[in-house]
Structure formats: C-alpha cells, structure tokens
Amino acid sequence: MSQSDLAMGSHPVVLERSSPFAIPTKKLAMWLFIIADAATFAGCLVAYGFLRNGSLNWPTPFKFYPTVVNAMVMTFILVTSSLTMFLGVRAGKTGDRPAAVRWVLITALGGLIFAFLHLREWMGLIGEGVRLYKNPWGNNLFGAVFFSITGLHLTHVTVGVIVLIVVALRYKGGRSDADDLEITGLYWHFVDLVWMFVVPLVYLLNVSK
Amino acid sequence: MNLTRQAGAAAEYSDKLGKYLIVYVVILAIAGLQFVIAYQRIDVSAMLFRMLLLAIVEAVLAVVFFMHLGSENRTFVTWVAIVTIFVFAALQYSWTDSNRMERLSPPANNVGASQ
Numbered sequence: 001m002s003q004s005d006l007a008m009g010s011h012p013v014v015l016e017r018s019s020p021f022a023i024p025t026k027k028l029a030m031w032l033f034i035i036a037d038a039a040t041f042a043g044c045l046v047a048y049g050f051l052r053n054g055s056l057n058w059p060t061p062f063k064f065y066p067t068v069v070n071a072m073v074m075t076f077i078l079v080t081s082s083l084t085m086f087l088g089v090r091a092g093k094t095g096d097r098p099a100a101v102r103w104v105l106i107t108a109l110g111g112l113i114f115a116f117l118h119l120r121e122w123m124g125l126i127g128e129g130v131r132l133y134k135n136p137w138g139n140n141l142f143g144a145v146f147f148s149i150t151g152l153h154l155t156h157v158t159v160g161v162i163v164l165i166v167v168a169l170r171y172k173g174g175r176s177d178a179d180d181l182e183i184t185g186l187y188w189h190f191v192d193l194v195w196m197f198v199v200p201l202v203y204l205l206n207v208s209k
Numbered sequence: 210m211n212l213t214r215q216a217g218a219a220a221e222y223s224d225k226l227g228k229y230l231i232v233y234v235v236i237l238a239i240a241g242l243q244f245v246i247a248y249q250r251i252d253v254s255a256m257l258f259r260m261l262l263l264a265i266v267e268a269v270l271a272v273v274f275f276m277h278l279g280s281e282n283r284t285f286v287t288w289v290a291i292v293t294i295f296v297f298a299a300l301q302y303s304w305t306d307s308n309r310m311e312r313l314s315p316p317a318n319n320v321g322a323s324q
Contacts, residue, residue, distance in 0.1 A: 020285075022282050023281060035289060035292055038293060038296075042297055042300055047303075049304075049307070051307075053307040054307040068247070079233065079236050079240065080233075082233075082271065093222040094222065185276075189275045196267045197261075197268070200263070201260070201261075205247075207247050209248065
C-alpha cells in the first residue's frame with residue numbers, strides 16, 4: 001500500500017486503526033472541543049472571581065424570589081434534560097429509533113424552556129436598570145460579568161437546542177446514526193456541567209440575605 | 210484491549226436504568242445543597258469552597274456516568290484529566306494580583322488623596 005492510497009482514503013480500515021486513542025474521529029473532535037470550551041468558561045469564571053475578589057463594593061442583589069427560585073427551576077430543567085438526553089442515546093444504541101427521537105426532542109424542549117426562563121430573567125434585570133456598564137447596586141462591572149457569563153452559557157444552550165433538533169430529525173430520516181446522537185449528547189451534558197459551576201458562582205454567591 | 214474498552218462503552222448504555230436515575234437524583238440533591246449553603250451565615254471564601262467542592266462532585270458524576278469518560282481508552286482519559294487539571298490550575302495564577310487590587314489599591318489611593 002502506498003502513501004497515496006492512504007491519502008486518497010482507499011483503505012479506511014487502516015486509517016481507523018491508526019485513529020488517536022482508538023476513538024471515533026467525530027467523538028474525539030467533540031472531546032477536544034469540550035476541553036477547549038471548558039477552558040473558555042473557566043477563564044470567564046476566574047476573571048469574574050478576580051474582579052469580585054478585587055472589588056470592595058460587589059453587589060449581592062439576588063432575592064429568593066424571583067431570581068433564586070428561577071435558578072432552581074432552571075437547574076432542575078437542565079439536569080433533567082441531561083437524563084432525557086441519556087435516555088435518547090440509550091434508545092438509539094439499542095436500536096429503538098422512535099424512542100430515541102422522542103427523548104432527544106424532549107431534551108430540546110427542556111433546553112427551550114431553560115432559554116425562555118433565562119431570557120425572562122434577563123428582561124427583569126434589565127428592567128431594574130442592570131446594564132453591561134452600570135447597575136443600581138454597586139460595582140459597575142457586575143452587569144458585565146453577569147451578562148457575559150450567563151450569555152455565553154445561553155448561547156451554548158441555544159446552539160445545543162438547534163443541533164438536537166437537527167440531529168433528531170436526521171436520525172429519524174436515517175441520515176444520522178446512534179453515534180451522532182451520542183456525540184450530540186456529550187455536548188449537551190457539557191452544557192449542563194457548566195451550569196453546575198455558573199449557578200453557585202454567579203447566582204448563589206450574590207444572593208441578598 | 211481497545212476493542213474490549215469500546216465494547217464496554219457500548220455496554221454502558223445497556224446497563225440498568227436505575228443506576229443512572231440514582232446519579233440524576235444525587236446530582237439534583239447536591240444542587241439543592243448548594244442553594245442551602247447560599248443562605249448560611251458563613252464567610253464568602255468558606256461558602257465558595259463548599260460550593261465549588263459540590264460542583265466538582267456534580268461534574269465528576271456527570272462526566273463519568275452521563276458522558277461515559279470512564280469507559281474510554283485509558284490513555285485518552287489520562288490525557289483529558291492532565292490537560293484539564295493543568296489549565297484549571299494555571300488559571301489560579303491570577304489570584305495574587307486580585308488580592309493586590311483589594312488590599313493595596315485603596316491605601317495607595319488614600320495616600321494620593323492625602324497629599
């Protein structure tokens with residue numbers, strides 16, 4: 001076998017054997033993305049911690065109702081959507097195509113509800129006068145870090161919902177397989193995982209007592 | 210070895226559902242505990258430590274059970290762990306400067322004001 005044969009992809013089995021870590025390429029790519037994205041979120045959260053630690057008048061404005069209750073509901077929805085995503089992948093791996101599509105679409109619905117609650121909360125805060133550069137309570141950077149971190153997460157949720165719907169429909173039509181569901185599931189679980197850090201650091205450390 | 214591990218990864222999805230329901234309930238319970246800690250009358254740094262510890266436990270449960278990282282190639286798992294821990298540890302480098310902002314900047318400003 002020549003190098004050109006390998007380059008032309010005429011021996012896929014040989015190439016698959018040499019796949020790094022013996023993991024399917026798409027799955028490996030998703031893990032690499034997750035590692036990079038984790039570093040992005042970690043950088044944002046540490047920057048937030050840096051500013052909060054270095055500020056004397058950091059505000060703690062979040063009341064039990066509506067903000068903390070809203071965060072509780074959002075957490076419940078996102079963690080539950082991780083379970084439904086797992087059920088979708090599990091159904092796909094066992095060949096139950098209708099159940100897989102149903103669970104993945106339920107997961108997307110959970111993401112949509114999460115995004116709606118998040119936007120409603122944002123509108124409430126904006127109505128109270130919180131902006132990227134000012135707020136009524138204290139350090140002007142509060143709004144910047146709050147909107148940037150939760151906004152980055154909300155962007156991930158929005159993209160995730162779109163991808164979930166697309167992959168579910170493709171899987172239903174036979175154009176995607178169970179591995180694609182699994183890879184999408186990795187992304188969705190990661191979005192859930194990030195929220196587990198955003199809630200305590202951005203919301204719960206800033207509750208009003 | 211690799212084929213065995215791949216078969217193991219596929220087998221994870223045919224496990225009994227109860228295991229995953231328990232993990233789901235535990236993650237929810239830990240999240241609930243974080244909300245309780247938020248209303249304790251303790252120092253912010255102690256609160257941060259407890260919340261982060263619980264968040265890390267939640268994350269490990271999600272990665273091991275829902276993302277099935279434990280069933281992947283052992284070299285890959287090690288690589289992911291080392292890279293992630295290194296990046297997270299390197300980010301802590303900024304705390305010294307953050308403390309300088311808090312402790313030194315106000316006195317420096319005050320000195321400037323008195324002159």
